[in-house]
Amino acid sequence: xxxxxxxxxxxxxxxxxxxxxxxxxxTVFAAKGFxxxxxxxxxxxxxxxxxxxxxxxxxxxxxxxxxxAERAELIAEQVSGALALDGPDLDVPAAMDRVADILLLDRxxxxxxxxxxxxxxxxxxxxxxxxxxxxxxxxxIADRLARARGHTELPAVLGGAEGAAHAVVAAYDGVTTQLLLDRxxxxxxxxxxxxxxxxxxx
Numbered sequence: 282x283x284x285x286x287x288x289x290x291x292x293x294x295x296x297x298x299x300x301x302x303x304x305x306x307x308t309v310f311a312a313k314g315f316x317x318x319x320x321x322x323x324x325x326x327x328x329x330x331x332x333x334x335x336x337x338x339x340x341x342x343x344x345x346x347x348x349x350a351e352r353a354e355l356i357a358e359q360v361s362g363a364l365a366l367d368g369p370d371l372d373v374p375a376a377m378d379r380v381a382d383i384l385l386l387d388r389x390x391x392x393x394x395x396x397x398x399x400x401x402x403x404x405x406x407x408x409x410x411x412x413x414x415x416x417x418x419x420x421x422i423a424d425r426l427a428r429a430r431g432h433t434e435l436p437a438v439l440g441g442a443e444g445a446a447h448a449v450v451a452a453y454d455g456v457t458t459q460l461l462l463d464r465x466x467x468x469x470x471x472x473x474x475x476x477x478x479x480x481x482x483x
Contacts, residue, residue, distance in 0.1 A: 315396035381474035
């Protein structure tokens, strides 16, 4: 029993260490840019040693993907939750209103993600990993749109649920790029709502 209790405490401590490193990394990445941050700076901000870092992450790329996975999962949950409220019938304008109202539009995260996108563009292996993460988000949206087929018609030009999912993600990318520059979250949400409704309404 003592051994089990000790193992439990170690696991909880490790999870807490990992969470603290992720939080510190996000803060430093947002302030300085992904390409200008060292492992030492993250450790100092989090209050841990390099050993603690390397017991959780192989390097900065792996740490970023852990951050990306957290936020991609949140976005996928937000989108799928908003799309699920109508049941089998999908009221596209109402669903897009819900998506635009709740979708993550965190400018600090967008800064970090954009920095990493540039990094990935110069490294094919990192780019492949990033494409896989983005594909998971699209699959979540496409699965929900596919379940609505037969009840809700999508524009034929999109080529089905998979094409519609690509369009949704592309609209989100475009809106968030503008948000990085003008810092107007309210306008971004309004624009996103208009774009998604126009894209997915026959």
